[in-house]
Amino acid sequence: xxxxxxxxxxxxxxxxxxxxxxxxxxxxxxxxxxxxxxxxxxxxxxxxxxxxxxxxxxxxxxxxxxxxxxxxxxxxxxxxxxxxxxxxxxxxxxxxxxxxxxxxxxxxxxxxxxxxxxxxxxxxxxxxxxxxxxxxxxxxxxxxxxxxxxxxxxxxxxxxxxxxxxxxxxxxxxxxxxxxxxxxxxxxxxxxxxxxxxxxxxxxxxxxxxxxxxxxxxxxxxxxxxxxxxxxxxxxxxxx
Numbered sequence: 001x002x003x004x005x006x007x008x009x010x011x012x013x014x015x016x017x018x019x020x021x022x023x024x025x026x027x028x029x030x031x032x033x034x035x036x037x038x039x040x041x042x043x044x045x046x047x048x049x050x051x052x053x054x055x056x057x058x059x060x061x062x063x064x065x066x067x068x069x070x071x072x073x074x075x076x077x078x079x080x081x082x083x084x085x086x087x088x089x090x091x092x093x094x095x096x097x098x099x100x101x102x103x104x105x106x107x108x109x110x111x112x113x114x115x116x117x118x119x120x121x122x123x124x125x126x127x128x129x130x131x132x133x134x135x136x137x138x139x140x141x142x143x144x145x146x147x148x149x150x151x152x153x154x155x156x157x158x159x160x161x162x163x164x165x166x167x168x169x170x171x172x173x174x175x176x177x178x179x180x181x182x183x184x185x186x187x188x189x190x191x192x193x194x195x196x197x198x199x200x201x202x203x204x205x206x207x208x209x210x211x212x213x214x215x216x217x218x219x220x221x222x223x224x225x226x227x228x229x230x231x232x233x234x235x236x237x238x239x240x
Contacts, residue, residue, distance in 0.1 A: 019053035026237035031064050034151060034171055035185025035207030037227045038077070040067035040217070046237075048079075056086045058096070066102070070227060071114055072218035074105035083120070092124035098133075100141075107142050116140045128156040140175060148176040163193045167203065183209030183228060197239045206230035 024047060030037055031044035038044070048062030059082040066074050083096025102114040116139055122131040133151040140146035151173040158166040169187040189203025207228030217223035 019051060019057075021049070021051050023047070023049045023240040024237055025240075026235060028233055028235035030231065030233040031066065032187075032203075032205045032233055034153075034173060035183060035187075035205060035228050036070070037225075037229075037231070038064070038066045038070055040069040040225065040227075042067060056084050058083055058085060068105075068219045069217040069221070069223065069225075071102055071105045072107055074102045074114065074218075076103055077101070078103060085122075090125060092122075092129075094120075094122040094124075096120045096122075097136075110144075112139060112142055112144055114142045127158060128154075130154055135176070143175055143178050143181070146176045146178060150174050150176075165191045165193070167191060167201070181209065181211045183207055183212065185228065199235075199237045199239075201235045201237075202232060203235075204230065204232050 026046040027043065028046065029043050030041065031039045031046070044065045046062070046064040048060055050058065050060035052058050061081075062079045064077045066077050068074055071077075078101045080099045080101070081096050083094060085092065085094035085096075087093070096119075098118045098120060100114075100116055100118070105114045106112065107114075115137075116135055117137045118133045118135055120131055120133045122129060124130075131153040133153070135147055135149040138145065138147050140149040143149070151171060153169065153171045155167070155169040157168075160166055167187070167189040170184075171186070172184040173182060175181050185205065185207035187203050187205045189201055191199055191201035193199045209228055212228050213226050214224050215227055217225070
């Protein structure tokens with residue numbers, strides 16, 4: 001009986017897990033995440049792999065180059081994620097777990113890593129989406145004792161025809177126990193997709209946060225910048 005159950009489970013697994021495997025590769029003139037310029041004004045290479053099962057389960061990994069001026073000792077961001085997404089009529093909903101890792105990056109003054117993990121809950125309807133990210137780990141991106149940090153992402157897209165898409169985003173972050181470092185950000189952009197799998201986009205991003213107006217470079221060079229300052233970013237990506 002036990003062998004029969006094991007055989008049935010093995011036989012059913014391909015059907016349950018049937019889905020699609022995809023990959024992506026991108027170049028961007030500036031890697032901006034939640035309003036923050038992660039590459040200190042320099043370009044970035046990015047790429048990832050995603051698996052989406054027919055039953056809505058999803059998993060993937062994604063990497064991007066970053067700057068050691070923004071993330072002390074950092075050269076790369078490595079994301080791992082898994083979750084579930086589905087629709088109920090016209091309403092889309094999702095729940096995902098994310099792990100953000102920065103190999104070799106560590107704050108020299110206290111040895112704290114930048115790594116952290118989040119739960120993301122999302123709703124979507126007719127081109128608009130609302131997502132809430134909540135930090136589950138003890139620390140958040142170099143901030144100690146910051147479990148419960150939250151970020152709200154409100155985004156919308158509008159199809160303009162001929163593969164052209166208008167993109168809009170507004171976000172706000174609240175860091176638990178470190179309220180002086182709270183911030184907000186917004187983005188407005190245009191993207192054009194092609195049948196070959198290429199997408200080209202141009203976006204303007206801007207953030208607000210008093211603590212970041214004169215932000216010191218993490219590599220000790222004495223440079224200062226505002227990682228939330230407004231600027232345009234040009235990107236080109238390819239899906240496979």
